[in-house]
Amino acid sequence: MTGHTQSPDPTLDPELCPVHRSLEIVGDRWTMLILRRALLRGTTRFADFRDGLHIAPNILTDRLGKLVDEGIMERHGYREPGSRERFEYVLTEAGREFNMLVSALAGWGAKNRPLENSRRVDAYTLDDQRPVELAYVTPEGERVDPQRVSTRRRDLGDNPR
Amino acid sequence: MTGHTQSPDPTLDPELCPVHRSLEIVGDRWTMLILRRALLRGTTRFADFRDGLHIAPNILTDRLGKLVDEGIMERHGYREPGSRERFEYVLTEAGREFNMLVSALAGWGAKNRPLENSRRVDAYTLDDQRPVELAYVTPEGERVDPQRVSTRRRDLGDNPR
DNA sequence: TCACCTAAGTAGATTTTTGCAACTCAGGTG
DNA sequence: CACCTGAGTTGCAAAAATCTACTTAGGTGA
16 A cells, blocks of 8 residues: 655755756756767857857857856957957867767767768767777776666655655 | 858758657656656556646646557556456556666766655666666776767767757 | 957847646547 | 546647847948
8 A cells, every 4th residue: 555645755855966057057948059069070269169069159158158067168358469368168078078978969869860971979989099988887997788777766665656 | 250051950950860759758847857756666556646736737648648558668457356357557668668768867976966765766676676877888898987978979070069 | 548359258138948737639437 | 326546638828949120239342
């Protein structure tokens, strides 16, 4: 009998679930596309994001502003010879750590929505350019197939509510 | 002088970037929250998603329908003793593979938005319950710190456009 | 000096998507 | 036969995204 009183579900509160906290930042239609472009192409400038993504400038302003507020990007002035000062948006350390998220998205898409002429999204070590992959590993360093991995919370019993 | 004519940027087309193809599916404010609940709590029923996420039923209908159309969930009839047939939404293999994405989101959130009382999101092997983590690894099985990994495309030179 | 250029935005009208609340529908129970 | 429950549907209001045009600040060339 699960005659439980509906406790105020704690997973509701974004504060209590790290997945939800991340999604508060990147869970809209544009932010992750902006970060992908920054991570995969090194884009930093307003006009390059705007033209490359075909995003409306007011939306881009809003999203870049939020990313700066969140400490994911920094707005830096720069000056090219013979131009006035302009601004660029560069990833912070926290922003660069979205590379695992980009790799996870790329991995899912490549496997589950394969396409003949699709571009590859590779990852490699910065120092010596060795290829790396995103994978589940045990503390002993053994790779485990994602299909053999569960993220199910064990403190819930089998109550899915 | 980069007097090149603006070639129709190929990364624009979602068809050509696996990250974009994934985001076409999970790049909105609700879909990933639904998948998180399915993966972390094993939720399958309409009312449990609705009440657990505080999502409007019309939005939930729409998102579950899309997930079914995309082959990420399957709508199954079930019957509890003394009830009529009802329906549940269960993850397919493609859907379960979003566990890496959930782990990536959880990893970013836990590291970059740490919070005292936050719930942990762990992953473990299905067969013998050993803990696993999401990590970048070389083909030889060496773990590499995400800050030492780049996902930058090398075929672009340093043109970020 | 002045017309023109560029990058980085703002501003306002329109369209689309969400959110909310109430209602429906189908079958089962007392 | 009145009521219950889960799985939705419908209609309207509110919020967000989109499209387009305009602004701003400084630099260049004539």
